[in-house]
Amino acid sequence: MSATPVAPLPDGVDPAWLPPSALRALGARRVRVSGEGPLVATVRGEVAAATAEHGGSLVTEGPVDLALVCAPGDPDGEAFVVRRDGTTTSVTATGGAGLLHGLHHVVRLGEAAFSGRWEPRRHAPRRAIRMLDHWDNVDVHPVMGQVERGYAGGSIFYADGAVRADLGRVAAYARLLGSIGINRVCLNNVNVHRTEARLLTDLLPDVVRLAGVFRPQGVRVHLSVSFAAPMTLGGLPTTDPLDRGVQEWWASTTAAVYAAIPDFGGYVVKADSEGQPGPFASGRDHADGANLLARALAPFGGTVFWRAFVYDHRQDWRDRSTDRARAAHDHFTPLDGGFDENVVLQVKFGPVDFQVREPVSPVVAAMPRTRLAVEFQVTQEYTGQQKHVCYLVPQWSEVLGFRPHGDGDAVAEIAHGVVAVSNVGDDPFWTGHPLAQANLFGFGRLAWDDRLAPEAVLDEWIGLTFADPAVRAPLHEVMDGSWLTYERCTAPLGVGFMVRPGHHYGPDVDGYEYTQWGTYHFADRDGVGVDRTRATGTGFTGQYPAPWRDLYESVRTCPDELLLFFHHVPYGHVLRSGTTVIQHVYDTHFAGHEEVARTARTWGALRGRVPDRTFDRVTELLAEQLRCATEWRDQVNTYFWRKSGVPDERGRRIW
Amino acid sequence: MSATPVAPLPDGVDPAWLPPSALRALGARRVRVSGEGPLVATVRGEVAAATAEHGGSLVTEGPVDLALVCAPGDPDGEAFVVRRDGTTTSVTATGGAGLLHGLHHVVRLGEAAFSGRWEPRRHAPRRAIRMLDHWDNVDVHPVMGQVERGYAGGSIFYADGAVRADLGRVAAYARLLGSIGINRVCLNNVNVHRTEARLLTDLLPDVVRLAGVFRPQGVRVHLSVSFAAPMTLGGLPTTDPLDRGVQEWWASTTAAVYAAIPDFGGYVVKADSEGQPGPFASGRDHADGANLLARALAPFGGTVFWRAFVYDHRQDWRDRSTDRARAAHDHFTPLDGGFDENVVLQVKFGPVDFQVREPVSPVVAAMPRTRLAVEFQVTQEYTGQQKHVCYLVPQWSEVLGFRPHGDGDAVAEIAHGVVAVSNVGDDPFWTGHPLAQANLFGFGRLAWDDRLAPEAVLDEWIGLTFADPAVRAPLHEVMDGSWLTYERCTAPLGVGFMVRPGHHYGPDVDGYEYTQWGTYHFADRDGVGVDRTRATGTGFTGQYPAPWRDLYESVRTCPDELLLFFHHVPYGHVLRSGTTVIQHVYDTHFAGHEEVARTARTWGALRGRVPDRTFDRVTELLAEQLRCATEWRDQVNTYFWRKSGVPDERGRRIW
Numbered sequence A, B: 001m002s003a004t005p006v007a008p009l010p011d012g013v014d015p016a017w018l019p020p021s022a023l024r025a026l027g028a029r030r031v032r033v034s035g036e037g038p039l040v041a042t043v044r045g046e047v048a049a050a051t052a053e054h055g056g057s058l059v060t061e062g063p064v065d066l067a068l069v070c071a072p073g074d075p076d077g078e079a080f081v082v083r084r085d086g087t088t089t090s091v092t093a094t095g096g097a098g099l100l101h102g103l104h105h106v107v108r109l110g111e112a113a114f115s116g117r118w119e120p121r122r123h124a125p126r127r128a129i130r131m132l133d134h135w136d137n138v139d140v141h142p143v144m145g146q147v148e149r150g151y152a153g154g155s156i157f158y159a160d161g162a163v164r165a166d167l168g169r170v171a172a173y174a175r176l177l178g179s180i181g182i183n184r185v186c187l188n189n190v191n192v193h194r195t196e197a198r199l200l201t202d203l204l205p206d207v208v209r210l211a212g213v214f215r216p217q218g219v220r221v222h223l224s225v226s227f228a229a230p231m232t233l234g235g236l237p238t239t240d241p242l243d244r245g246v247q248e249w250w251a252s253t254t255a256a257v258y259a260a261i262p263d264f265g266g267y268v269v270k271a272d273s274e275g276q277p278g279p280f281a282s283g284r285d286h287a288d289g290a291n292l293l294a295r296a297l298a299p300f301g302g303t304v305f306w307r308a309f310v311y312d313h314r315q316d317w318r319d320r321s322t323d324r325a326r327a328a329h330d331h332f333t334p335l336d337g338g339f340d341e342n343v344v345l346q347v348k349f350g351p352v353d354f355q356v357r358e359p360v361s362p363v364v365a366a367m368p369r370t371r372l373a374v375e376f377q378v379t380q381e382y383t384g385q386q387k388h389v390c391y392l393v394p395q396w397s398e399v400l401g402f403r404p405h406g407d408g409d410a411v412a413e414i415a416h417g418v419v420a421v422s423n424v425g426d427d428p429f430w431t432g433h434p435l436a437q438a439n440l441f442g443f444g445r446l447a448w449d450d451r452l453a454p455e456a457v458l459d460e461w462i463g464l465t466f467a468d469p470a471v472r473a474p475l476h477e478v479m480d481g482s483w484l485t486y487e488r489c490t491a492p493l494g495v496g497f498m499v500r501p502g503h504h505y506g507p508d509v510d511g512y513e514y515t516q517w518g519t520y521h522f523a524d525r526d527g528v529g530v531d532r533t534r535a536t537g538t539g540f541t542g543q544y545p546a547p548w549r550d551l552y553e554s555v556r557t558c559p560d561e562l563l564l565f566f567h568h569v570p571y572g573h574v575l576r577s578g579t580t581v582i583q584h585v586y587d588t589h590f591a592g593h594e595e596v597a598r599t600a601r602t603w604g605a606l607r608g609r610v611p612d613r614t615f616d617r618v619t620e621l622l623a624e625q626l627r628c629a630t631e632w633r634d635q636v637n638t639y640f641w642r643k644s645g646v647p648d649e650r651g652r653r654i655w
Helices: A020-027 A038-054 A096-114 A168-179 A194-200 A204-217 A244-260 A286-300 A324-335 A393-401 A434-448 A454-465 A469-480 A482-489 A548-553 A560-566 A581-604 A612-644 B020-027 B038-054 B096-114 B168-179 B194-200 B204-217 B244-260 B286-300 B324-335 B393-401 B434-448 B454-465 B469-480 B482-489 B560-566 B581-604 B612-644
Strands: A030-034 A057-059 A066-070 A080-085 A088-093 A121-123 A129-133 A136-141 A145-147 A184-186 A220-224 A266-269 A303-307 A343-348 A371-377 A417-421 B030-034 B057-059 B066-070 B080-085 B088-093 B121-123 B129-133 B136-141 B145-147 B184-186 B220-224 B266-269 B303-307 B343-348 B372-377 B417-421
Touching: A020 A038, A020 A096, A030 A038, A038 A057, A038 A066, A038 A096, A038 A204, A066 A096, A080 A096, A088 A096, A096 A121, A096 A168, A096 A454, A129 A371, A129 A434, A136 A194, A168 A204, A168 A434, A194 A204, A194 A220, A204 A220, A204 A244, A244 A286, A266 A286, A286 A303, A286 A324, A286 A343, A324 A343, A371 A393, A393 A434, A393 A454, A393 A482, A417 A434, A434 A454, A434 A469, A434 A612, A454 A469, A469 A482, A469 A581, A482 A581, A482 A612, A548 A560, A560 A581, A581 A612, A612 B612, B020 B038, B020 B096, B030 B038, B038 B057, B038 B066, B038 B096, B038 B204, B066 B096, B080 B096, B088 B096, B096 B121, B096 B168, B096 B454, B129 B372, B129 B434, B136 B194, B168 B204, B168 B434, B194 B204, B194 B220, B204 B220, B204 B244, B244 B286, B266 B286, B286 B303, B286 B324, B286 B343, B324 B343, B372 B393, B393 B434, B393 B454, B393 B482, B417 B434, B434 B454, B434 B469, B434 B612, B454 B469, B469 B482, B469 B581, B482 B581, B482 B612, B560 B581, B581 B612
Parallel strands: A030 A057, A030 A066, A066 A088, A129 A184, A129 A417, A184 A220, A220 A266, A266 A303, A303 A343, A343 A371, A371 A417, B030 B057, B030 B066, B066 B088, B129 B184, B129 B417, B184 B220, B220 B266, B266 B303, B303 B343, B343 B372, B372 B417
Antiparallel strands: A080 A088, A080 A121, A136 A145, B080 B088, B080 B121, B136 B145
16 A cells, blocks of 8 residues: 655745644544555555654554545545544545545544544535646746745746756645645746746646646646747747647647646636737637637646736726726626636636725626636735735635625635635745745635635634644734735725835835826825716726626715725715725724734734744734834825825824 | 047947038148147047048148147146137147147037137136046846946946957047047946946956046046945955055055056045945044045045935935935035045035936035035936937036025036036947937036037037038927926926836826935925925025025025925915916926927928938937827826816816
């Protein structure tokens, strides 16, 4: 019975949520693992390591505390059943992946897995597609760096212009992903530069190596590809998706990929977006483009993830009729029904771009005949760049629970998959900010089951990561409300984008106001916000089905937190909360700052209860977060005070 | 009698103001050159080439049309006397440099040098120091590029991490500088990075080569040095200027430089400024620092150029008591009298940083016991970056003609030298924008004689550069008012800095408003400007002697163009011109845009009268300038309209 040894953690790398202590309860037991196959071997390796560490034993016969059984049935199944009979806990699955997920379920339960009585329960993922996209470049990009929008160092995949020779770190990463149920990973940036394009062809042997590292954890690899590849790599005169030569190039190139990687997941494509090539150059549409790749992948069971992030990135700020929020819906909904079955349209959760607060994208409800995936950012591009504590699971939970038709299915039920941009780099803590590991963990957990409560996921993560139970309550307090704190500190009432152009860190209230990017707040001396109503604005509210089209349309029913996303109102407008817009701006910025200060104090009491280097890193970053909260408070308040002339009701200092 | 051949122009490089046609009048004559020495050889080479080209002759006896005579006397003299006796024009000088300047004087006169009758006239430079600073890096800096604030390509001195093997381009450049009387050049950026620091030591042989190229044109070379060099290059434990070891290191290092380059000019130092090292680290002051280097240079007749550009570049925008404009005066005037004789304190012309409009720095009038040089930017950092036509000679003329005490000496008479940051790179036109050559030419001419009228200098440049006399009037129209047009298009009434942080191009009204840089406009819904009065502001007006301290202090007497530099006023404040501040903002931005549009039309009529590639380059750049003028007009007007709520009196479109 084969066992695959657990990948050792490279020196100096943080164990994240799988330190030895996390496997103590299981490791102290007598455990039997039944079945064969590569993922069962992975499970057996985990049990062997944990029992060796904690005094239990991996046995093949006799009474056991835990039986992990891979039973006949669907070998690709990801579900598992847990039950407890007398003193034996058992996990049964038909596939190795299911058994692996069951193993980690037991790990998360800890001692609770081995006590009490409970009913058998079947655990199955709520969706088959649970994916992480890496925006990693092979070469260091002169402007964007090695990991685009990466805040945790260089790439764990690439170094010195090639895939790393030593993939030990990747193996440890794959284990982390497997433990939270992530089953797909895309290896390179959606902006596909010259070297990265070649991963599809002459650099494919390196992709084979990476696929081999992810496979034992149930994770399939994908590549971002350039729509221009038939020209740039293939030497063809066109990229036209209806051109026979182009079709043949993609078919034969894809066949070569599958010959090398039989479980290859497919392609991710950013086409005709922010300068990337696409089908428009040939006068074709996105369905033509996506189907071209889908048909090359179909014979092998592959999927094309086609991003819906398409908008005019050379907008004129003077032009109030163009609304970037409308763009994805305008571009894609006419194509509903035109995409092949193995196309997944990958839609950012909000209509603009991963802001701390946006409404849910109306595209989600508007394409019933298309398979959709909702895209999140685990990487904190606009939410503190992993210098700030910002536990984002509550945001994702809110989005997945949103019901576009009022009643009826939630986003979680409509979408076929969830995808997120990874926050991982070669930083010793994986994620720059040690507490940002919780976002990676939480994304996996929520992707598996969106009905999990964000605060319960947080406690799971804390419990696994930190052995000392006294850490839980204070750390929970530090993290649980941190997304709302970040919202209070930054852009109020859904307005967004008050950041420095380019790097997206730190306040710049007018930073995007006169740019080409379509992201404006239109603040003047009388009021602020974007009129997206049908009555007097851009009509974006009309992209929603009832009841939201009407709830958003009226200032009386629009939720406060999205008011300025949908409406331009006077500073004196009274919110549903009872306060005015201008006073809300002041109050939230003062409150956000106080919350960060309190967070720093709460964290400070954890010295000695968490590893010293974790303590030191977080402490240092909290000082930076407090500095930023001060800047945000003072710059935003001063900006709106200078414009509105309305003093703070409570007479606090505004500069 | 030796003649040094004229350096041939490398292929494809524009001849600037010395095309063959510029030397036609002289070249068609019989010319005698008398005297010996390297610069006389340069003159003889020029005459030989010109007469060969245009049918004249270089003769040693017999009657001549032009006699260029190097006579006994001060061999270092830069002056010359021109006279006309009968049909012979003669230039007499005691030094080779004087003769070279006299030659180019005759070139500029053209046919007029050989006709009529006129009195003998002695021409002497108004000051001995006429210098260009290159902010060139040997290595390409990852953020600032090869030429910091350079807008004309890479460096003409350096390529591939070293001084160029082929210095042919440098020789052509030296000839251009010699022709306008520049007599000092600094070869590297004042921000001295690692490789560049080594020009002083192990890379010195390359500096020797460059000095050899400049010497025949009467130009001495200088190096920017790092104050930290005794540690970084010398391995000493300190940079303390009072430390014997440090003094000895500078003495011996400097002696080695002079052993290799006997006419080496000296050092340029940016110390304790924007992160550069300096004497503060040892608890010493700027006089201690400057004198350290001065004493190393003194035995060899060298000079240290010590920059007065010292301010707090980590200012808190909330802190209204700190005023960057005050910084140079606050730092340096207490040290007056403490600098050695061979220290030149290099003072930016304005108190802030090369804006399109600033008052003259009060330092100029405040240090009577210190040798000062005024620093300009020929490179157009804040004035269109050589994408825009902006003839800056009128600005420099205004500064040099400013009388800090009302009557009494002008800046030109107080300053011992003028220095400017070069606008030259390896662009085929030298300066990116072909018309920016006029700024380089004009700087040299004004440095020689500040009393020259900017419009006459412009006509000199046009006449030399373009053979067709029909070019003069329209090109004069394009360029003469272009500085004021640029002012109208950009920041009004002396307010400055409404540009994108970092690259300084294009509008961003609030770009610097909440930064650390000390450059704010404090616009709110009621008014705009910086209160620098003694009565209610930062007291900066008090740094000026009478009458300016009082003229600037009062809104009634402060010149309109500097009003917002000195005062915060309501938008309805009526200017001396009779219009309100807000209406002035609107009017100038509409006018500036119209002027650029007219400029483009005027230039368009020159097709066929100027070289095609010059025409094409300028035409293309004018399109960019018009695009920018539109952005400036619309962004600035919209910004102030949104803030003030005051409509344009004339009902023009504000977005």
